[in-house]
Amino acid sequence: MRPPTHILVVNGIKVRRPVFVLAAPHSGSDLLARALKRSPGFHVTMGRASVAHVVYAFARRPSIARRGMGATRVLRDALAESWQIVAGACLECPAPCREAGGVTGAGPCAASGTVARFGDASPDLLYSASVLLQAFPDARFVQLIRDGRDVVADMMTDPATLSWFKSAMLSEETEFPNPFLGVKSGEHSDRWKAMPTAGKCALRWRSAVRLSATLHKDLPREQLLTLRYEDLVASPAEAVQDISAFLETRVSKVALYGRSVPKVGVWRTRLRGEDTALVEKVAREELTRLGYR
Structure with missing residues (x-):
């Protein structure tokens, strides 16, 4: 109520x-x-x-x-x-x-x-x-x-966004699951810390669109x-x-x-091949569901 x-x-x-x-x-x-x-x-x-x-x-x-x-x-x-x-x-x-x-x-x-x-x-x-x-x-x-790939391309040039990806962000006091960083469990902390920046950006985007999908179901x-x-x-x-x-x-x-x-499709010229591949691997389900593949 x-x-x-x-x-x-x-x-x-x-x-x-x-x-x-x-x-x-x-x-x-x-x-x-x-x-x-x-x-x-x-x-x-x-x-x-x-x-x-x-x-x-x-x-x-x-x-x-x-x-x-x-x-x-x-x-x-x-x-x-x-x-x-x-x-x-x-x-x-x-x-x-x-x-x-x-x-x-x-x-x-x-x-x-x-x-x-x-x-x-x-x-x-x-x-x-x-x-x-x-x-x-x-x-x-x-x-x-x-499009998550365009989002990642812009995030990777934004110092304010990148400041959230320091290793110290995942400390002993961090709560899990952590939608803000897109990390499900403390068991994934070391993997997250070692992940390239493009992957961390993709996790943030993936988690955000999942929250958006939940709102879409729950709100009138x-x-x-x-x-x-x-x-x-x-x-x-x-x-x-x-x-x-x-x-x-x-x-x-x-x-x-x-x-x-920001233009549409900037990821094609601004993301390296390996970064694009990582983003598409991390967020494949969400990119597909939203029609971005």
């Missing part, structure tokens, strides 16, 4: 049907967040410290997220802090969030009198999906799926929309039309045009 609905109020605005963007790393969540941030009535944040701290705590130690209403309150409070519309608020935002909102000064990037919907597209928010649903039973989730259709990154890039107008219908509000498509976005 779900707990009683808690109505969160931020800057005098009731948070109703907040929107959360879920995706594996480098799967397009920042692109969609850009469109949402520049849509009338939306206030969307990305990677604010208050949220990131909680999200990564849940991701690395899944048992924390299962602590009932305690975990729910912590995440809800973190989002409430992130969504505050006050002078200088944007100074605390990471560069991707500021760029997505077109912010050049201290902010805030939204005016409280114009905001009707809140949202968040922080990296790795996927691992907090169950807690988000408890915190906001009327939430709307948009999840993005991208009216609360979850799944999009392919490739469709978002190839036909942004059609994709935004679907998103607008799902969220029952107008979403800007202008933000998806006229800028450089």
Whole structure:
């Protein structure tokens, strides 16, 4: 049984049907967040410290997220802090969030009198999906799926992503199974530590799409929309039309045009043959199921 609905109020605005963007790393969540941030009535944040701290705590130690209403309150409070519309608020935002909102000064990037919907597209928010649903039973989730080989190609050039693959990440305190790293058991720790970077990236992608598949089964259709990154890039107008219908509000498509976005099929020129073979071996089942083979 779900707990009683808690109505969160931020800057005098009731948070109703907040929107959360879920995706594996480098799967397009920042692109969609850009469109949402520049849509009338939306206030969307990305990677604010208050949220990131909680999200990564849940991701690395899944048992924390299962602590009932305690975990729910912590995440809800973190989002409430992130969504505050006050002078200088944007100074605390990471560069991707500021760029997505077109912010050049201290902010805030939204005016409280114009905001009707809140949202968040922080990296790795996927691992907090169950807690988000408890915190906001009327939430709307948009999840993005991208070819795992393209994801790996981009992950391997991202220092922030690669920092999670240090051997110290699997310590005696690590919980298993560990969806964040894609490691099922402590017995696999040594194998993971010795695995090439491409394999570790593939494990993260594989685990993320498995979580996405679980959400697809568990969440009602009216609360979850799944999009392919490739469709978002190839036909942004059609994709935004679907998103607008799902969220029952107008979403800007202008933000998806006229800028450089990661291309489809980049793995063919950026991954070495042995890396491609390893990714396809690790994630063969998921690539096949999603039609990427």
